[in-house]
Amino acid sequence: MAKIKVLIVEDEPLYAGQLEMLVLELGYLPLAKVSSGDMAIDMVEATQPDLLLMDINIDGDKDGIETAAIIHKTHTIPVIFITSMQDDATFERAKSAAPYAFITKPFSAKKLQRTIELAIARMQPQQGNNSTGWADDILIDDSFYIKVKNKLEKVTLTDIQWIEVVNRDCIMHTIEKPLTVRISLTELIAKLPEAIFLQVHRSFIVNVKHIGSVDLTNNRITIKDNQIPISKAHKDDILEKLQIL
Numbered sequence: 001m002a003k004i005k006v007l008i009v010e011d012e013p014l015y016a017g018q019l020e021m022l023v024l025e026l027g028y029l030p031l032a033k034v035s036s037g038d039m040a041i042d043m044v045e046a047t048q049p050d051l052l053l054m055d056i057n058i059d060g061d062k063d064g065i066e067t068a069a070i071i072h073k074t075h076t077i078p079v080i081f082i083t084s085m086q087d088d089a090t091f092e093r094a095k096s097a098a099p100y101a102f103i104t105k106p107f108s109a110k111k112l113q114r115t116i117e118l119a120i121a122r123m124q125p126q127q128g129n130n131s132t133g134w135a136d137d138i139l140i141d142d143s144f145y146i147k148v149k150n151k152l153e154k155v156t157l158t159d160i161q162w163i164e165v166v167n168r169d170c171i172m173h174t175i176e177k178p179l180t181v182r183i184s185l186t187e188l189i190a191k192l193p194e195a196i197f198l199q200v201h202r203s204f205i206v207n208v209k210h211i212g213s214v215d216l217t218n219n220r221i222t223i224k225d226n227q228i229p230i231s232k233a234h235k236d237d238i239l240e241k242l243q244i245l
Contacts, residue, residue, distance in 0.1 A: 003154065005050045006029065006050070006053060008032070009039075009054040010033060010035065016035070022109050022112055028116070028152075031049050035060075041071060051080065051120070053082055054079050054082065055082050057084075068081070068097040072097065080099065081094050081101070083104060083105065084105045086104055100118070101119050143155060143156050143157065155179065161173050161210040162206045164228075165204075166180075199234055202231060206228055219231075
């Protein structure tokens with residue numbers, strides 16, 4: 001399971017190092033520490049981070065606000081502004097760059113953790129009132145951001161082999177390990193791309209890319225050494241899907 005990748009843009013080496021340590025402690029992956037807007041723009045293209053921690057007052061001819069605005073023209077990466085500047089004029093300028101959060105120095109590890117979680121959650125605001133708890137386990141583009149203990153972890157859709165219902169939860173069996181999401185199977189399959197995921201039973205969804213074999217006599221699909229049942233209600237859909245593939 002991939003960790004959330006964080007790019008740190010901070011021109012004070014000591015503070016940049018402290019930020020890097022906090023990011024590591026929270027279980028995320030600091031990609032790099034850069035000190036100017038131009039370096040940040042180049043690193044975004046080179047590393048494709050999931051999140052930017054951006055100081056406003058940085059080296060170079062672009063401050064953090066200008067840099068974020070340029071990045072947002074071509075990327076939807078959430079930006080968290082970090083600054084010691086608390087004047088109204090700076091805050092108003094910062095809002096124009098559409099940041100996902102604005103926090104002032106100094107701050108605690110807990111404050112940073114909650115800010116990162118809220119920044120990622122805001123990428124899917126339409127899910128904010130979901131009573132199933134899906135707002136805590138967020139689907140973004142080709143990845144799930146799942147809350148595991150006290151941190152968010154990133155799982156790409158292609159790493160999910162199959163999904164099964166256990167009680168009221170869905171268990172995602174990934175290449176690395178199973179993960180639990182509090183959402184119904186019906187709601188989950190509605191959010192998944194039809195080209196990859198197929199419901200084969202009232203309690204099972206499979207990733208067609210991971211299917212090893214299909215036994216139509218005994219009504220089961222094999223994914224590695226695991227047997228997933230096929231129901232009669234979904235048999236025709238499976239045959240149609242496999243013919244397309």
